[in-house]
Amino acid sequence: MQLDNTLLKVNDIYKSFDRDDVIKGVSLELNEGEIGCLLGPSGCGKTTLLRIIAGFEIVQRGEVIIAGQQVSSGSKIVPPEQRNIGMVFQDYALFPHLSVIENIAFGISKSDRRARRKTVDHLLELVGLEGAGKAYPHELSGGQQQRVALARALAPEPKLLLLDEPFSNLDVTLREKLTVEVRDILKASGITALMVTHNQFEAFSVADSVGVIFSGSICQWDSAYNIYHNPETLEVARFVGDGAIIRGVVTGPNQVSCGLGELSGNLSLPCDSGCHVDLLVRPEDVLHDDHSEVGAQVVHKSFRGPNTLYKLELSTSEICLALVSSHHNHQLGEQIGIVPEVENLVVFPSVNKLL
Amino acid sequence: MIFNNCKRDPWRYIVWVLAAFVIIPLATIFSSFLTPEKEIWEHLATTLLPELLTNTFILVTGVASFTVVLGVSLGWFTGACDFPGRRFFSWSLALPMALPAYVMAFIFLGLMDFSGPLQRLIRTLPGLENQMIEVRTAPFVIIVIGLTLYPYVYLLSRASFMNQGRAILEASRTLGMNPTQAFFKVALPISRPWIVSGLALVLMETLADFGAVSIFNYNTFTTAIYKSWFGFFSLKAAAQLSSLLVFFALALVMIEGLYRSRMRYFDTSHGGPVHSRLQLRSWKGVAVTAYCSMILTIAFIVPLVQLIVWSLEVIQSGESVNYFNYILKTLILGAAAAALICFVSILLAYARRRDSSKINRFLCRVATIGYALPGTVLAVGIVIPVVWGDNFVQKTISFLFNFESGPILQGTVAVMLGAYLVRFLAVGFGSIDSAMQNIKPSLDEAAAILGKRGRETLWKIHFPLLQKGLLTALVLTLVDVIKEMPITLMTRPFGWDTLAVKIYELTSEGEWMRAALPGLYLVIAGMIPVFILIRKMEK
Numbered sequence: 001m002q003l004d005n006t007l008l009k010v011n012d013i014y015k016s017f018d019r020d021d022v023i024k025g026v027s028l029e030l031n032e033g034e035i036g037c038l039l040g041p042s043g044c045g046k047t048t049l050l051r052i053i054a055g056f057e058i059v060q061r062g063e064v065i066i067a068g069q070q071v072s073s074g075s076k077i078v079p080p081e082q083r084n085i086g087m088v089f090q091d092y093a094l095f096p097h098l099s100v101i102e103n104i105a106f107g108i109s110k111s112d113r114r115a116r117r118k119t120v121d122h123l124l125e126l127v128g129l130e131g132a133g134k135a136y137p138h139e140l141s142g143g144q145q146q147r148v149a150l151a152r153a154l155a156p157e158p159k160l161l162l163l164d165e166p167f168s169n170l171d172v173t174l175r176e177k178l179t180v181e182v183r184d185i186l187k188a189s190g191i192t193a194l195m196v197t198h199n200q201f202e203a204f205s206v207a208d209s210v211g212v213i214f215s216g217s218i219c220q221w222d223s224a225y226n227i228y229h230n231p232e233t234l235e236v237a238r239f240v241g242d243g244a245i246i247r248g249v250v251t252g253p254n255q256v257s258c259g260l261g262e263l264s265g266n267l268s269l270p271c272d273s274g275c276h277v278d279l280l281v282r283p284e285d286v287l288h289d290d291h292s293e294v295g296a297q298v299v300h301k302s303f304r305g306p307n308t309l310y311k312l313e314l315s316t317s318e319i320c321l322a323l324v325s326s327h328h329n330h331q332l333g334e335q336i337g338i339v340p341e342v343e344n345l346v347v348f349p350s351v352n353k354l355l
Numbered sequence: 356m357i358f359n360n361c362k363r364d365p366w367r368y369i370v371w372v373l374a375a376f377v378i379i380p381l382a383t384i385f386s387s388f389l390t391p392e393k394e395i396w397e398h399l400a401t402t403l404l405p406e407l408l409t410n411t412f413i414l415v416t417g418v419a420s421f422t423v424v425l426g427v428s429l430g431w432f433t434g435a436c437d438f439p440g441r442r443f444f445s446w447s448l449a450l451p452m453a454l455p456a457y458v459m460a461f462i463f464l465g466l467m468d469f470s471g472p473l474q475r476l477i478r479t480l481p482g483l484e485n486q487m488i489e490v491r492t493a494p495f496v497i498i499v500i501g502l503t504l505y506p507y508v509y510l511l512s513r514a515s516f517m518n519q520g521r522a523i524l525e526a527s528r529t530l531g532m533n534p535t536q537a538f539f540k541v542a543l544p545i546s547r548p549w550i551v552s553g554l555a556l557v558l559m560e561t562l563a564d565f566g567a568v569s570i571f572n573y574n575t576f577t578t579a580i581y582k583s584w585f586g587f588f589s590l591k592a593a594a595q596l597s598s599l600l601v602f603f604a605l606a607l608v609m610i611e612g613l614y615r616s617r618m619r620y621f622d623t624s625h626g627g628p629v630h631s632r633l634q635l636r637s638w639k640g641v642a643v644t645a646y647c648s649m650i651l652t653i654a655f656i657v658p659l660v661q662l663i664v665w666s667l668e669v670i671q672s673g674e675s676v677n678y679f680n681y682i683l684k685t686l687i688l689g690a691a692a693a694a695l696i697c698f699v700s701i702l703l704a705y706a707r708r709r710d711s712s713k714i715n716r717f718l719c720r721v722a723t724i725g726y727a728l729p730g731t732v733l734a735v736g737i738v739i740p741v742v743w744g745d746n747f748v749q750k751t752i753s754f755l756f757n758f759e760s761g762p763i764l765q766g767t768v769a770v771m772l773g774a775y776l777v778r779f780l781a782v783g784f785g786s787i788d789s790a791m792q793n794i795k796p797s798l799d800e801a802a803a804i805l806g807k808r809g810r811e812t813l814w815k816i817h818f819p820l821l822q823k824g825l826l827t828a829l830v831l832t833l834v835d836v837i838k839e840m841p842i843t844l845m846t847r848p849f850g851w852d853t854l855a856v857k858i859y860e861l862t863s864e865g866e867w868m869r870a871a872l873p874g875l876y877l878v879i880a881g882m883i884p885v886f887i888l889i890r891k892m893e894k
Contacts, residue, residue, distance in 0.1 A: 054525070054529060055528075056525055056528075079528070079533065080525065080528040080529050081528050081529070081530075081531045081532055081533055083529075085529055086529060086530075087525070087526065087529040089522045089525070089526055090522070091522055093522035093523045093525070093526035094526075095523065095526075095527075095541060095544075095545065096545060096620055096621045097544045097545055097547070097621060106527070106530050106540075107529075107530030107531050109531060136620070138620040152526075152530070153529070153530075155530075156530060156531060158529075162529075
């Protein structure tokens with residue numbers, strides 16, 4: 001059953017460039033006011049998908065529906081300017097010959113000057129650039145340009161906002177600050193938005209739901225929490241967050257035996273006893289305890305201020321990661337005690353069944 | 356800035372000396388503006404000036420609008436759209452640059468004048484037997500000059516449209532513009548700095564044009580300067596007229612510089628060169644192909660074919676057409692000037708590399724400002740100080756040694772070479788300086804640490820690395836000198852007639868057909884730099 005408030009619906013679309021399949025049967029839905037994010041490595045087709053939704057690329061099969069209107073299908077394409085969408089470009093694409101105010105007002109079709117001015121003022125306030133209206137793009141910092149781009153895209157009050165790697169041109173500290181700001185702005189304006197990024201932290205801090213996309217298809221469409229804690233495939237587990245994959249054998253209901261010992265918790269897949277699995281162990285699942293019987297050797301460590309990320313070699317010569325308070329300073333080669341504390345056992349059917 | 360620690364770098368004097376060398380003719384012209392001779396001005400004001408000013412105004416506005424419409428439309432179609440034959444037209448539409456305006460002018464008159472084939476054809480039509488179309492008028496001068504100069508606007512606007520990247524156009528699409536609106540509201544305004552710089556170059560060439568307007572008997576400042584010097588033997592009147600023209604030229608230099616400096620703010624190319632071209636389908640594509648073909652035919656194919664046909668006719672008629680002596684003189688002058696210009700360019704580029712302070716950059720700009728000075732003005736500006744210097748030396752010699760020496764520099768090739776140097780230094784300096792900037796500054800520092808001095812570094816490091824840029828500079832300046840008409844005409848010593856001078860003589864007697872063969876030589880030479888440019892463009 002289709003919900004009434006579905007704003008964007010992408011239905012099983014295919015796209016290829018010169019026999020090279022870029023998008024292979026992607027479907028997704030966004031509800032009104034929801035912020036979605038496509039997360040994937042470079043070259044996975046996420047930007048192409050965004051450009052298809054914007055109307056810059058045609059599809060070979062499938063359809064795109066925005067606000068109940070079919071805008072792309074194999075046979076027809078509504079031009080971008082008639083789709084009622086806004087877009088924030090990777091390089092912002094601000095018009096260099098126009099001031100901030102003129103850039104923002106560019107897409108507003110209202111003929112009433114005062115109404116336009118009011119909208120622009122409101123947007124300048126929303127993005128926190130009240131004083132910079134008369135400046136030209138080259139006079140602004142990267143973060144300010146980004147905010148102008150956002151305001152310009154929001155100005156015509158589009159139904160759907162598309163953001164193509166909007167933070168990739170910013171330095172790390174600014175990026176963290178702006179992701180939070182952008183989410184607040186989007187939520188304040190109540191707009192439906194779809195963002196594309198290769199950076200999971202951006203995805204997590206901006207989006208309500210995240211789609212992980214690999215080589216042209218969406219592997220998992222879920223909340224950020226589930227993408228991190230309950231990845232559905234090995235690929236997603238590897239791509240998102242730090243962690244180690246270690247081999248294990250299911251020994252009972254909710255029981256797995258592996259290099260970290262006997263672990264009990266909720267199995268993510270129903271498995272029979274004796275089944276060989278690959279187990280995802282996040283660094284925060286492995287605690288450090290000097291009195292623990294389970295030991296591992298430090299092979300690498302990276303100091304991160306509040307804590308240290310240790311790379312440990314288990315007795316099975318597998319590698320796992322542990323996030324430990326940085327007060328505990330251990331040397332390379334040292335044997336340390338660890339306690340696995342895994343609530344949910346995220347397992348995947350093992351490819352390697354020889355062990 | 357390299358070596359900003361040496362306060363008294365001897366290299367800085369090179370920049371000063373060269374800037375001074377350019378300043379002398381400019382100062383000469385300006386001083387004649389500041390010391391107006393009342394009688395000459397009164398005479399000029401009542402007889403010549405009104406006509407000159409109107410003619411120049413009509414010519415400049417006409418050529419400006421014509422080249423902008425032609426250049427920007429072609430630049431947009433080949434740079435941002437896709438239509439049948441786009442690849443071919445992208446480079447071939449630059450070819451008309453190879454035709455000097457005066458060659459285009461005499462071909463046009465040969466084809467279109469009363470006695471030309473076109474009007475004869477018209478007169479055979481019933482009812483039009485006595486019809487005569489006057490073609491030596493402003494609109495036709497504008498068309499002829501515009502057809503040879505539009506490539507400046509075309510190439511620059513095309514580069515700008517291509518560099519805009521797709522994001523900027525797509526952004527305007529997402530904000531509700533259709534492709535046509537996006538062109539006028541976004542693409543065109545962003546390209547303005549490029550279009551205006553192209554236009555400034557076009558107008559400098561238009562103001563400087565001497566050959567084409569004299570073939571059309573269309574009086575402008577350049578022809579008036581020539582006539583007052585060689586017709587009325589009044590170098591002073593020539594200088595007064597030059598001083599007015601030089602103001603227009605320098606205004607163009609400032610406009611050009613202003614817009615060039617704006618380019619970097621308007622650069623939106625960081626979106627990558629990927630450009631989704633606007634597909635022109637069905638009748639639109641055909642119409643654009645037809646338009647491009649028409650321009651290419653009129654501006655290049657017809658003139659070239661006509662030149663070849665005439666040349667063959669002249670050769671077959673068995674008339675003596677031995678231009679060997681002219682070609683030899685042209686090449687000697689061209690080669691000597693090119694070598695001199697490139698040598699000076701290297702010194703200048705290196706001196707600026709060592710110390711790129713504000714004052715040095717300014718002086719380099721002064722030293723290369725000659726490209727904006729019309730050849731007629733430059734000839735006047737150089738000959739006057741030479742005459743003055745010669746007189747001074749002669750007087751000194753006769754005073755000291757009681758011996759009457761003849762003119763020393765006057766009427767020698769040295770004066771011509773000096774004038775060429777001033778006029779074309781920018782051409783050589785441009786390609787050498789950009790090659791020089793591609794050499795990493797750390798090389799200089801490494802050489803300095805290893806104990807090499809400036810001259811050694813220049814010779815052992817830069818010179819070998821510059822060879823490609825140097826070759827380009829040599830070819831470009833050689834061809835420019837070969838095509839040059841007014842300076843050569845006004846400063847050549849007896850016996851130093853070049854092909855361009857020969858064309859001037861033949862066309863002033865209306866001998867279009869006999870001018871074709873030397874014209875063809877010039878066009879062939881002119882194609883070389885155009886192809887260099889095209890190759891650069893394709894990269």
